[in-house]
Amino acid sequence: MATEIVSNDLCAGENELETSKGIEKLEISNGNDELSESTSSTQKDEDGSTEVAKKKKKKNKSKKKKEPLKQTDPPSIPVVDLFPSREFPEGEIQQYKDDNLWRTTSEEKRELDRLEKPKYNAVRQAAEVHRQVRKYIKSILKPGMLMTDLCETLENTVRKLISENGLQAGIAFPTGCSLNWVAAHWTPNSGDKTVLEYDDVMKLDFGTHIDGYIVDCAFTVAFNPMYDPLLEASREATNTGIKEAGIDVRLCDVGAAIQEVMESYEVEINGKVFQVKSIRNLNGHSIGPYQIHAGKSVPIVKGGEQTKMEEGEFFAIETFASTGKGYVREDLECSHYMKNFDVGHIPLRLPRAKQLLATINKNFSTLAFCRRYLDRLGETKYLMALKNLCDAGIVQPYPPLCDVKGSYVSQFEHTILLRPTCKEVISRGDDY
Numbered sequence: 001m002a003t004e005i006v007s008n009d010l011c012a013g014e015n016e017l018e019t020s021k022g023i024e025k026l027e028i029s030n031g032n033d034e035l036s037e038s039t040s041s042t043q044k045d046e047d048g049s050t051e052v053a054k055k056k057k058k059k060n061k062s063k064k065k066k067e068p069l070k071q072t073d074p075p076s077i078p079v080v081d082l083f084p085s086r087e088f089p090e091g092e093i094q095q096y097k098d099d100n101l102w103r104t105t106s107e108e109k110r111e112l113d114r115l116e117k118p119k120y121n122a123v124r125q126a127a128e129v130h131r132q133v134r135k136y137i138k139s140i141l142k143p144g145m146l147m148t149d150l151c152e153t154l155e156n157t158v159r160k161l162i163s164e165n166g167l168q169a170g171i172a173f174p175t176g177c178s179l180n181w182v183a184a185h186w187t188p189n190s191g192d193k194t195v196l197e198y199d200d201v202m203k204l205d206f207g208t209h210i211d212g213y214i215v216d217c218a219f220t221v222a223f224n225p226m227y228d229p230l231l232e233a234s235r236e237a238t239n240t241g242i243k244e245a246g247i248d249v250r251l252c253d254v255g256a257a258i259q260e261v262m263e264s265y266e267v268e269i270n271g272k273v274f275q276v277k278s279i280r281n282l283n284g285h286s287i288g289p290y291q292i293h294a295g296k297s298v299p300i301v302k303g304g305e306q307t308k309m310e311e312g313e314f315f316a317i318e319t320f321a322s323t324g325k326g327y328v329r330e331d332l333e334c335s336h337y338m339k340n341f342d343v344g345h346i347p348l349r350l351p352r353a354k355q356l357l358a359t360i361n362k363n364f365s366t367l368a369f370c371r372r373y374l375d376r377l378g379e380t381k382y383l384m385a386l387k388n389l390c391d392a393g394i395v396q397p398y399p400p401l402c403d404v405k406g407s408y409v410s411q412f413e414h415t416i417l418l419r420p421t422c423k424e425v426i427s428r429g430d431d432y
Helices: 002-066 098-104 107-115 117-140 147-161 225-244 251-262 351-363 371-376 383-391
Strands: 092-094 169-179 182-184 201-210 213-222 266-269 272-275 284-287 314-322 336-339 395-398 409-418 423-425
Touching: 107 117, 117 147, 117 201, 117 213, 117 409, 147 169, 147 201, 147 371, 169 213, 169 336, 182 201, 182 314, 182 409, 201 225, 201 409, 213 225, 213 314, 225 251, 225 266, 225 314, 225 409, 251 314, 351 371, 351 383, 383 395
Parallel strands: none
Antiparallel strands: 092 423, 169 182, 169 201, 201 213, 213 409, 266 272, 284 314, 314 409, 336 395, 409 423
C-alpha cells in the first residue's frame, strides 16, 4: 500500500512538471503569437501607409492630368488642344422676337438644332481662334509697327491656333488693315513700308474657317481718343443690326435701323465737328461654305431690298462710319483677289496662267487671297498670269475701297447664325 502511495506521488509530481512545462510552452507560444500579431499589424500599418501614399501620388498625377492647358503668350497652342472634349464655346445667344418667339420652345426646331451640332461646333472653333488671335494682336499693337509685320504676325498666329490644314482649316481671307479714308480691302503687298501711326484709324478685318464655315469679324483701332465717338458709332450700329436681324426679317428694315443709330453720332476732329455717315454703298452679307459673299446683302442705310433673312443662314453684320461723303470708290494698288464661285471651265492659252490657277485651286479654291500669300507659296513673276485670269473672268480683283482723302472711316463686324431656335452671335467676345 505504501509503495502504491509513493508511486502515485511520483506520478503526480511528474504530471505537475509536465503541466508546468506545458504552461510555459503555452505562454511562450502565446508570446510568439502576440509578437507575430504585433509584427503583422506593424506590417499592415506600413503597407497601409504605403498604399495611402501611392493613392495620393495617383491622385496628384490625375489632378495634374486633369488640369486644362492654358494658352501661352504669345499664343502657340492649337485651340483644339485647349478643348479636349472637342466642344467649343457657344457664342452670344439672342432670342427671336414677336412672331418667332415660339421657336424657342418648339420640339421640332430643337431637334433641327441638334442635327446641326457638328456644323455649329466647326464654326465655333473658328470663332474661338478669332477671339484668341485678336486678343493677342490688341496687346501688341502700337504706333510705329510696320503694317507687313502686323499682318504676318496675325496670320501666322491664326495658322498655329487653327492647326492650318489645306482647305479644311485656315485663314478665310487676307487681313484687311485699311487706314483712315480707306474703308476696306487693303493689305500691304510685299515690300510695302507703310507704318502704323498714332493718329491713324485702322480697320482690322480678318477671317478664320473650319471646313469652309467662315467667321468674318472686324474691329477698329485708334490710339488717339479723339476718334472714340466715330468708333462708338459703328460699334453701336453693328449691335443694332445684330439685334434687328432674324428669320423672316426684311434686309431693308435692318439697314434702316442701322442708319438711324449711326447718324445720331457726331465727332470732333482737330476742332472741326463732323456728322457721322453710314457708307451707303458698303453692306453686310450672307456667308456660305467657302463663299464669303453668298448672295444676300445687308444694307447699312434705309431703302434697301425687300429680301428676307432665312432660317439656317449665316450673316456678316458689318457697318462703316465715315466723316467723308459716305460713299466709296475703288482706288490704290490691288492686293485682294478671289476665284469666282460659280465659274466653270474656261480654256487658257498661257501655260503660266494655267500653272497659277492650279496653285489657286489647291491652296485657296474660292476663298479670297492676296499677293503676299502667293509670294509665301513660292510663286514669282505671276502678275501677268494673274491679270490673264482676271481678264478671263476666272479670278475677280478686289481693289481698296476709299472715301474722300482726309476723311476717317471706322468699322465693326460680327458673324451671326440664324439657328432654328435662336440667334447666335458666333464671333462675340469680351472685347466687343
